[in-house]
Amino acid sequence: MRATLIHAPGDIRSEIVPDPVLSTGGDAVVRVTASCVCGSDLWPYRGVTPTKEPKRIGHEFVGVVEQVGADVTSVAVGDFVIAPFYVCCGECVNCRNGVSTSCLNGGWWGSDVRDLGFADGAQGELVRVPLADGTLVNVSAVIGGQPDPALIPSLLTLADVMGTGHHAAISAGVVPGATVAVVGDGAVGLCGVLAARRLGAGRIIAMSRHSDRAAIAREFGATDVLPERGDAGVEAVRALTGGIGADAVLECVGTEESMDQALRSARPGGRVGFVGVPNGGPELPVRTMFATNVGVVGGVAPVRGYIAELLTDVLSGAIDPGRVFDLELPLAEAARAYRAMDGRTATKVLLRS
């Protein structure tokens, strides 16, 4: 089958690799309908994180089940499924606590999952899914068949970016009527705007200086779009919030500058929900947090647990997070997708298998 590998910074290749095969009774093989490139895929692409050897890449996909192991009960051949950006069992104490990203039995796409064998990278034609019952969400069981092709982009966002934006909003404690600021206008930030609107935020301030992204932010529910950054961004948010800052701030970037801006954009007693993968940088300023009672909650988003409720809204048309995709390419052109994301000529690229 065809799959995408990263060989070194800037070196993405589409290659032919062995087809996956079932090995444990609990796994499934899924034929990928669509996958995509994540902002976090750019860290190894840019050399920010090391690539020691050629490695399968990609962690977001939807597709159709092609094979199932003997013990799999929740999906069957032919079902359309959404996979979260990780493998999880759904049964351990951390999964039961809603933190399936800390699953005691799970792992990550593109690598070995403990003693359960290799889980293929998502940017490929086929993916072997260990712990299929815990990992996959069966869309066909909800809708009784295959989804409208027009819904594929939105369904694909539930694998990561929409669930991650939702996690930022939940972590920041967004409640009906809240004033929310969103730092970051990538796909996750835009989904954070949509999640905040969905949770009933009264005012949503999106920080964006790109007109195309700002337009989507407004479409997703932003009531204000501010181009300022850093100190000016903090001041601009305060100017819109009676001088004190936002109740909830969604940090959707992961840099030193973005976290600093987020912390200072929150009002006293407010909260930062952070989902940007921390890209080095210094640590959180505990004394400032102490003085202001601004809490910091978040992390790698346990999206598996959010898919069901978000799926309901995607299927009803209440939300259309697939709007974050502004480029679609065939899987074989993955290298071009990375170039577009890296060069910011695309916000998020969908790869059709």
Place this chain on the structure above:
Amino acid sequence: MRATLIHAPGDIRSEIVPDPVLSTGGDAVVRVTASCVCGSDLWPYRGVTPTKEPKRIGHEFVGVVEQVGADVTSVAVGDFVIAPFYVCCGECVNCRNGVSTSCLNGGWWGSDVRDLGFADGAQGELVRVPLADGTLVNVSAVIGGQPDPALIPSLLTLADVMGTGHHAAISAGVVPGATVAVVGDGAVGLCGVLAARRLGAGRIIAMSRHSDRAAIAREFGATDVLPERGDAGVEAVRALTGGIGADAVLECVGTEESMDQALRSARPGGRVGFVGVPNGGPELPVRTMFATNVGVVGGVAPVRGYIAELLTDVLSGAIDPGRVFDLELPLAEAARAYRAMDGRTATKVLLRS
């Protein structure tokens, strides 16, 4: 009147200073019935924070109103009152948001409060209270007279330590049935145990290696007391919590070591409620927080907003936080009180005026 001043590290003096006088229409003068020494008073006493010039000290007191300004409506001469450890207006947006420690008009005992004049230190015979309506809680209005003298220690804890322990528990998200670990066995940590029990925690693990404090922790509701610290403390908490850590951890110390222990004692997706005044040290490890989804929420406790509900439980006898006081001295012997706290021969010292 007699008041307590710090002149330099280790140099606490009881001196005669001018009586306070009313100056704005909104202030009151309170005759202090009891005050006390706080763990945070030990920072300047130990030279951890600088003392540039002799300074009035103390920020926790209860007493009887002796004079009121013309505009004061919520307290009258003769009323028994509790003061939180800061001055606040009760009317600004931060006060209305429940973060009265970030009051836009308030300040701190022992210093000038903006243009409202000097607020005396609490370790004295009289205190001028600016913004009396926003700051003071009128106990006499609740009970119709003066409180039973036996209740004075517990009422005094509502000025700081009991409200601060409660803030740790609230910030950590303690809910009925939760498993809670408390790092720190000072007065605030012990009150954190009591607050967690009051909020319905199912299991409360107190970290203490002092038998007298451990005994109070058990009396306050600790189901387990562990003497271990650092790595061993983390492992001991995990051993009691199915290997994953506590749902909520109350950080009631403020050192690098205690925060590290608290963060690692929380389960994935758990939360640290922190109220220990951060005593320098490094910042919070954002990458670990990201990987584990352990949030950090807390800060300087807005106790003014907690006094009413905690007062109800003190008056009913449901809680007896005054048990944290294990030494009582006359105000004039404040220096001895500091020596006892510094030398850990007392957990918390009450000063009778």
